[in-house]
Amino acid sequence: MQGPYAFINERPQPYPLLKLSLSLDPHTQTKFDTLNQHIRNTVVLPGQLVIIGDHRTASCTAEEARLMQSAANIKHALLAHSATDQFLIKNYDQLQAIMSHASLGIGSVSSAWSKHLAQIEQTLKEIDELHKQYLRNATMGARNEFLAKRRALFARLDGQLSGLARLGTGLKNEGSIKKMLGISSKSYWHHGEIRGYEETVKRVARASELLKKGTYIGIALDVGATALEITEACSTGRKQECTQAKYVESSKLVGSVGGASAGGTLGALAGIGACAIIFGIPTAGAGALACAIVGGATGGLAFGNLGSKGGEWVGGILYQAVEG
Amino acid sequence: MYEEYFAVGSFALLLLSFPIVFSAMYKKLDAAERYMQYSTFIVGCRHTFRHAHFEGRPQRVFAMATVILIPKIIQWRGMVLVEDVEKIPRHLKYWMVIPTLFTCLSATCLAITGFLAP
Numbered sequence A: 001m002q003g004p005y006a007f008i009n010e011r012p013q014p015y016p017l018l019k020l021s022l023s024l025d026p027h028t029q030t031k032f033d034t035l036n037q038h039i040r041n042t043v044v045l046p047g048q049l050v051i052i053g054d055h056r057t058a059s060c061t062a063e064e065a066r067l068m069q070s071a072a073n074i075k076h077a078l079l080a081h082s083a084t085d086q087f088l089i090k091n092y093d094q095l096q097a098i099m100s101h102a103s104l105g106i107g108s109v110s111s112a113w114s115k116h117l118a119q120i121e122q123t124l125k126e127i128d129e130l131h132k133q134y135l136r137n138a139t140m141g142a143r144n145e146f147l148a149k150r151r152a153l154f155a156r157l158d159g160q161l162s163g164l165a166r167l168g169t170g171l172k173n174e175g176s177i178k179k180m181l182g183i184s185s186k187s188y189w190h191h192g193e194i195r196g197y198e199e200t201v202k203r204v205a206r207a208s209e210l211l212k213k214g215t216y217i218g219i220a221l222d223v224g225a226t227a228l229e230i231t232e233a234c235s236t237g238r239k240q241e242c243t244q245a246k247y248v249e250s251s252k253l254v255g256s257v258g259g260a261s262a263g264g265t266l267g268a269l270a271g272i273g274a275c276a277i278i279f280g281i282p283t284a285g286a287g288a289l290a291c292a293i294v295g296g297a298t299g300g301l302a303f304g305n306l307g308s309k310g311g312e313w314v315g316g317i318l319y320q321a322v323e324g
Numbered sequence B: 001m002y003e004e005y006f007a008v009g010s011f012a013l014l015l016l017s018f019p020i021v022f023s024a025m026y027k028k029l030d031a032a033e034r035y036m037q038y039s040t041f042i043v044g045c046r047h048t049f050r051h052a053h054f055e056g057r058p059q060r061v062f063a064m065a066t067v068i069l070i071p072k073i074i075q076w077r078g079m080v081l082v083e084d085v086e087k088i089p090r091h092l093k094y095w096m097v098i099p100t101l102f103t104c105l106s107a108t109c110l111a112i113t114g115f116l117a118p
Helices: A015-021 A026-035 A062-080 A091-108 A112-136 A140-160 A191-212 A214-236 A239-279 A286-323 B002-034 B040-048 B053-069 B071-076 B082-087 B090-116
Strands: A005-008 A049-052
Touching: A005 A062, A026 A049, A026 A062, A049 A062, A112 A140, A214 A239, A239 A286, A239 B002, A239 B040, A239 B053, A239 B071, A239 B090, A286 B002, A286 B040, A286 B090, B002 B053, B002 B090, B040 B053, B053 B071, B053 B090, B071 B082
Parallel strands: none
Antiparallel strands: A005 A049
16 A cells, blocks of 8 residues: 555554554664554554554554644543443444443432433444344345334434433434434544544534433432432421431432442442453453443442332331431 | 341441542552553453542452452453562452452442342
């Protein structure tokens, strides 16, 4: 290939291993190090730009300088946001990344917001499954069916993301979800396309950031629900019922949020760890995110519910001990 | 009667686990991670959870504890070097492992309380 070019790294790997896998000739190796200062001697994460220099000259060209600038910008954007995953390379993997943040919400709450996020997650899982099915039997007939089904699922996802989840992300005016997530799957990027990639990284990272706030909204809703329960007991019941509600509902809230937080955190790490150790899935990337989602959501929901039940009981015990 | 003590105790344990984990997260985690900067397991976890709540620090403490507790198994997958783990000072190892085990214990007790609840 004439001139310099760049590609997006697809999986986490140490820099020396990446360099080795490229089979560069000895003359271009020094130049490779110079051009890739942004990733030198680190673990190169998915989404980072790797630059292959122009082999015709030992000095740096203007095009290479531009690529270096883009690589630095991409690195900055990826580090500043949470979008350094394989979803940047493949559309459906990108959906999985959004799914992970949605699941963080599920980890902490049992209210309307988490239900909303769970529905989004379900749609994303269906899209993921659809892609897997298509990859298993990739014939022309299957392709048409796949496209039709995917269109339907994207339409549903579009509806689910139309409210608060999408607000402020800058994605609303992008049209369809396909377009919003539309990143070329090509392994090699010519410099003309790099700018688009940079912009997509920033845009999707903003969407992920917004979805992540689901947890805080969920906690706020849970606190609000607890306050309402206490207010209701105090306004309609006797003084004794009001005091009891204060103990029981407060303990229930502490149990639910505390349990979901501990369970979600442990579950996410357990998921990622189990996938890495048992299946050898790297701890960064779409596969790891999927494992973290399953682990975090399961842990958060299970421990949140058990914590809520336990909290109610403990609240009753404390009420009996203090006021009884 | 004992069940009630257990329930209240497990709740106290849960509440106590948070300050312990937060101390490890903000006082010792960075120092411990410096010994593991070439481990793809730790770097990967740090990256994956980077924008989770509290910069993913709770998960990173648990990841460090996992590496400290089962280094050979993780080395088998080529994600860490046992020699690197051995270089971590003993007090930092305790700071990573104890909060993790404490959280696991409190979560287990909470789950049992949830099952025992009438």
